[in-house]
Amino acid sequence: FIFSLKAEGKDVYISKDPTVTLDVDTTAQDHTLDELNSPAKVGDTFIAYFIASGSTRTFEVKGSMDNGGGATAGTKSLWVTAINWGLTDTPPDDYALYFGLDALKASRYLTN
Secondary structure (H helix, E strand, C coil): CEEEEECCCCCEEEECCHHHHEEEEECCCEEEEEEEECCCCCCCCCCEEEECCCCEEEEEEEEEEECCCCCCCEEEEEEEEEEEEECCCCCCCCEEECCCCCCCEEEEEECC
């Protein structure tokens, strides 16, 4: 899925590691968060994306869900429960956003 974040009042950093940036929950047996992508911009570091105060940045998340064998087949979902961010890039996970995340959900039918 794709989402955008706007920095309000301060510059912020978002980890390039999706497992640091995103807290997720799922009804599938297993899941992976493989990538968190955004085109390179001034201010990015080796480990984090930079969002200047007043700016908006768009991110794409890539991952997968599976039932790991033996789980009940059906429509399974994965959703974001928090987006972690920081004021520095070492590490950028000092704060978390917990609201306005309802659209950050993916669902698909999985066999067992």
